[in-house]
Amino acid sequence: MKKHIAVVAGDGIGPDIVGEALKVLAKVGEKFGHSFTTSSYLAGGAALDSVGVPLPEETLKGCQASDSVLLGAVGGPKWDTLASNLRPEKALLGLRGGMGLFCNLRPAILYKQLAGACPLKNEIVGEGLDLMVVRELTGGIYFGQRGREDDSAYDTMAYSRAEIERIVRKGFEIAQKRSKRLCSVDKANILNTSQLWREVVKQVEVDYPDVQVSHLYVDNAAMQLVRNPRQFDVIVTENMFGDILSDEASQITGSIGMLPSASLREDSFGMYEPIHGSAPDIAGKNIANPIATILSVAMMLRYSFALATEADAIEQAVSKVLDMGYRTSDIYTEGMKKVGTNEMGDLIAQAL
Known part of the structure; x- marks a missing residue:
């Protein structure tokens, strides 16, 4: 090659x-x-x-x-x-x-050799940790309309059905290659974009009958990551939620210097980088x-x-x-x- x-x-x-x-x-x-x-x-x-x-x-x-x-x-x-x-x-x-x-992959892996670096108790992480956050990367509040006037400011979160479907399908495809468990994270009890997100996930999941699907609100997902991270295999979520949750997941492993990431488009092309900063x-x-x-x-x-x-x-x-x-x-x-x-x-x- x-x-x-x-x-x-x-x-x-x-x-x-x-x-x-x-x-x-x-x-x-x-x-x-x-x-x-x-x-x-x-x-x-x-x-x-x-x-x-x-x-x-x-x-x-x-x-x-x-x-x-x-x-x-x-x-x-x-x-x-x-x-x-x-x-x-x-x-x-x-x-x-x-x-x-548009698709950011952030694995969070706790290597058994570095188990002592994990901030969580041994009985929580067990013999290790291996989960993947699939984050939408080019939409949502980071790319929406924004502005500031005097003492007011606004940032707009917007998603189309097509944007949601393509990242959700990536999540399902990756789950199929792992343990076939997908957790979709949103805030559907409050946000219209999240209500559309959940609707699309439910429509897409019929095409992946071998994948077990669950849904969590983002605040609960943040709690569950430290309460019982081993319940997760693949997490798929929108841009800002994914930004926050993937950083949280990385800290559970105890070493940011160990974790890679990938950013993919619809074909096989990608950009690859460590998740840490320039130090x-x-x-x-x-x-x-x-x-x-x-x-x-x-x-x-x-x-x-x-x-x-x-x-x-x-x-x-x-x-x-x-x-x-x-x-x-x-x-x-x-x-x-x-x-x-x-x-x-x-x-x-x-x-x-």
């Missing part, structure tokens, strides 16, 4: 962690006989410093022309005082919108944990390139390295073997 990947390392630790992910990707190509080529582009603060805008046209066009996108992280305190239209985070919205990435205070110090970015590459192989065996191999290599006791500083505990960013990348590549 030959694939071309657009690489947007971004800011802070972005270049550090992306470099290790590409190291692992190269090892996959070598081991399984694939050819992965890359082109690098600027976005976020790095683009602001270089060309004065957070998302250069060249970057968007390069990403659109690729087979997939690997993103590091954008933003940092250096650019916090800029006008909202120039903030580095605008690059993320521009990339998502410009490439039609500029540790950039270039060989401290950052590259595992979330490496696991994002595994998601790329699985969801964009249909290379499930190769994706499994990366995930198994990560687990093997953790079994051997190697830890970056963010997941280090006494008695383990502390390693840096580069060493962790090397170890995972070797474990392949």
